Amino acid sequence: MSPVRVRIAPSPTGAPHVGTAYIALFNYAFAKSQGGQFLLRIEDTDQTRSHPSYETAILEALRWIGLKWDEGPDIGGPFGPYRQSERTEIYRQHAEKLLLKDGAYRCFCSAERLEKMREEQVKRGADPKYDGKCRTLGDAILAKKLKEKAPFVIRLKVPKRGKCTIEDRLRGSVTCEYKDIDDQVLIKSDNFPTYHMANVIDDHLMEITHVIRGEEWLPSTPKHVLLYEFFGWNKPEFIHMPLLLNPDRTKLSKRRNPTSIFYYRDAGFLPEALLNYLGMMGYSRPNGQEKFTVEEMISDFDIGRVALGGSVFDIHKLRWLSGKYIRESYTPEKLAACMAQWRINSEYFSKVMPLMMERMETMGDFMPRCSFFWAGELDYDAEALIPKKHSAEETAKVLQSMIAGLEHEPVWNAAMIEAKAKEMAKIWEWKIRDIVAPLFVAMTGKNVAPPLFQSMELLGPHICRYRFVQAIEKLGGMPKEKLAELEKELEERKAKLNPQPQPKPVEPNPEAATPTEPENRPPDATPPEEPPATV
RNA sequence: GGCCUCAUCGUCUAGCCCGGUUAAGGACACAGGGUUUUCAACCCUGCAACACGGGUUCAAAUCCCGUUGAGGUCACCA
Numbered sequence: 001m002s003p004v005r006v007r008i009a010p011s012p013t014g015a016p017h018v019g020t021a022y023i024a025l026f027n028y029a030f031a032k033s034q035g036g037q038f039l040l041r042i043e044d045t046d047q048t049r050s051h052p053s054y055e056t057a058i059l060e061a062l063r064w065i066g067l068k069w070d071e072g073p074d075i076g077g078p079f080g081p082y083r084q085s086e087r088t089e090i091y092r093q094h095a096e097k098l099l100l101k102d103g104a105y106r107c108f109c110s111a112e113r114l115e116k117m118r119e120e121q122v123k124r125g126a127d128p129k130y131d132g133k134c135r136t137l138g139d140a141i142l143a144k145k146l147k148e149k150a151p152f153v154i155r156l157k158v159p160k161r162g163k164c165t166i167e168d169r170l171r172g173s174v175t176c177e178y179k180d181i182d183d184q185v186l187i188k189s190d191n192f193p194t195y196h197m198a199n200v201i202d203d204h205l206m207e208i209t210h211v212i213r214g215e216e217w218l219p220s221t222p223k224h225v226l227l228y229e230f231f232g233w234n235k236p237e238f239i240h241m242p243l244l245l246n247p248d249r250t251k252l253s254k255r256r257n258p259t260s261i262f263y264y265r266d267a268g269f270l271p272e273a274l275l276n277y278l279g280m281m282g283y284s285r286p287n288g289q290e291k292f293t294v295e296e297m298i299s300d301f302d303i304g305r306v307a308l309g310g311s312v313f314d315i316h317k318l319r320w321l322s323g324k325y326i327r328e329s330y331t332p333e334k335l336a337a338c339m340a341q342w343r344i345n346s347e348y349f350s351k352v353m354p355l356m357m358e359r360m361e362t363m364g365d366f367m368p369r370c371s372f373f374w375a376g377e378l379d380y381d382a383e384a385l386i387p388k389k390h391s392a393e394e395t396a397k398v399l400q401s402m403i404a405g406l407e408h409e410p411v412w413n414a415a416m417i418e419a420k421a422k423e424m425a426k427i428w429e430w431k432i433r434d435i436v437a438p439l440f441v442a443m444t445g446k447n448v449a450p451p452l453f454q455s456m457e458l459l460g461p462h463i464c465r466y467r468f469v470q471a472i473e474k475l476g477g478m479p480k481e482k483l484a485e486l487e488k489e490l491e492e493r494k495a496k497l498n499p500q501p502q503p504k505p506v507e508p509n510p511e512a513a514t515p516t517e518p519e520n521r522p523p524d525a526t527p528p529e530e531p532p533a534t535v
Numbered sequence: 536g537g538c539c540u541c542a543u544c545g546u547c548u549a550g551c552c553c554g555g556u557u558a559a560g561g562a563c564a565c566a567g568g569g570u571u572u573u574c575a576a577c578c579c580u581g582c583a584a585c586a587c588g589g590g591u592u593c594a595a596a597u598c599c600c601g602u603u604g605a606g607g608u609c610a611c612c613a
Contacts, residue, residue, distance in 0.1 A: 009613090010613090011612080011613045013612075013613075043613065045612090045613080046611095046612055046613065048612090049612070049613085107611095111611075114610090114611085118610090122536095125536070125537095126536095126537090127536080127537055127538085127609070128609070128610090129609080153611055155611095168540095171540070171541090174539070174540080175539095176538065176539065177538085180537070180538050180539095180609090181538090181609095182609070182610090184610090185610075185611050186611095187611085188611040189611055190611075192611090194610090194611070194612080194613085195612070195613045196613095199613090214607095215539095215540065215541090215606085215607065215608095216607055216608070216613095217607095217608090217613095218539060218540065218607075218608080219538070219539055219540090219607070219608040219609070220608075220609090240540085242540095242541080243606075243607075245606085247545095247546085249605065249606070250605095250606070250607095251606075251607070277547095280547065280548075280562090281547075282547090282548090283548090284547085284548055284549065284561095288548090288549065288560090288561060288562090290547090290548090290561085290562060290563095304552090307547095307548075308540080308541060308542090309541055309542060309543095309605095309606095310541075310605090310606065310607090311546090311547065311548090312546055312547075313547095314546050314547065314563070314564090316546080316563065316564060317546070317547065317562080317563045317564080318563095319563095320562090320563060320564090321563090323575095323576090327576070
């Protein structure tokens with residue numbers, strides 16, 4: 001038996017997701033319980049959404065929670081590079097081989113044609129699938145197109161008939177028909193591979209023995225299996241983990257919950273508690289123990305004990321666990337040291353101080369007036385959020401569009417946030433004061449507070465984001481349908497503001513591009529956190 | 536909608552693979568009580584589940600089939 005090698009393969013397209021940590025934990029526990037290795041590989045093949053800062057954040061978040069990898073982009077290893085954007089030549093060569101083996105073909109269809117094709121398919125009730133137009137291009141046409149340097153993608157040549165059976169360690173045999181599977185794009189027109197291509201090649205080259213990933217990948221596994229077969233490679237063992245869920249049992253999304261690992265860090269959860277909690281999602285120790293360290297988990301880890309139903313991520317229980325750690329595993333000194341590393345330190349105080357000085361008369365005024373800087377959750381009435389002359393619903397819309405506007409900003413500072421607030425005031429035709437008022441309450445829980453934008457800068461994007469979400473919840477929430485409407489309305493209002501037909505910001509997906517991105521994007525196009533590096 | 540997956544208390548789960556040992560166990564939450572100057576913690580008690588319908592069997596939460604429900608997925612995103 002070759003040594004067990006597993007990997008976590010996050011995509012640096014947003015804030016580090018708890019789902020990434022969850023899958024990482026189970027990969028880690030599995031590997032270590034088998035004396036194997038755990039790798040970290042960065043899947044940054046989406047040039048439009050990937051960003052190095054997100055990569056840094058992922059590594060930082062995984063380290064914070066206490067996971068260590070044996071090979072990765074930061075520490076290297078014998079199977080590098082561990083960043084897919086640095087392996088494009090490898091993928092190109094393999095695509096070439098695949099073409100030769102008749103496992104793939106070049107497709108010259110334009111995005112417009114594909115879009116039109118799908119529209120028609122949907123209209124007549126068929127499944128949206130590539131129609132295979134370029135599958136059988138004659139040599140002459142092919143040569144001509146190539147000579148013209150026409151842009152193309154490379155697609156997987158999925159058999160027309162037959163069945164595909166994949167073996168999942170937890171679920172047994174899963175069978176489906178090839179006819180239901182699309183001719184997946186393997187190499188995009190920018191020459192970067194898609195996930196399907198890159199993950200198979202890398203897993204093979206990096207000698208990955210077990211692919212432990214989220215259940216959302218199950219439907220695309222046949223494509224991966226096909227690739228292994230075309231290449232003539234041994235397949236790894238597939239283990240699809242249950243999903244982390246919102247309270248309404250849909251896939252955990254940042255729209256309604258804090259999904260960034262950094263939220264939990266900034267809100268003061270203990271990392272070992274978060275990791276422990278993740279370890280009880282879909283899993284239980286054989287002895288029933290609920291509070292356990294990773295080492296304990298590894299000591300008797302049994303992947304077969306993983307339960308298959310999705311698990312609702314219950315912050316209540318997480319809080320209880322965190323409290324249990326504080327009480328049972330910390331001394332006052334140790335906790336104090338921990339809190340000092342967190343936000344109870346002179347560095348953070350010195351940032352808060354300039355905002356507070358003008359507003360205090362005694363030092364005793366300090367704490368009560370700015371406790372929100374350290375609070376995890378705020379307590380206030382929904383009423384306080386709603387400015388006079390505006391409704392709860394309108395306020396929710398404005399707050400939601402603030403979230404969206406703040407989403408992908410590369411820098412997080414007071415000036416940027418203020419600019420956004422002003423922009424939103426213009427778009428919604430609200431007085432700036434009316435827009436700032438609910439922001440004050442949402443961010444601080446009070447309507448008397450230090451300067452808002454600077455406070456938000458200190459609070460950081462993760463805490464602020466969730467405070468927005470909570471405020472919107474208090475205002476009645478923002479269901480999917482409303483969100484979709486809101487996106488439309490926002491587009492219209494923006495268009496009205498700049499009548500010039502601006503070619504829209506730079507955003508990959510037309511739909512997901514809308515301001516209120518979180519929701520209706522397709523599966524997981526949500527820019528930032530969604531893609532819980534399930535992989 | 537097609538395909539795939541899943542289905543034990545409100546939530547996380549044990550039990551299911553190897554049917555009987557289960558009046559289905561634990562934890563969170565909730566309710567009540569105790570302890571405590573208060574709160575928290577802690578202790579005790581209570582509430583609360585095998586989705587439904589058929590089989591198989593002497594016996595089914597456990598095996599099989601169906602129904603229903605839920606979720607995932609159907610991109611030049613991962």
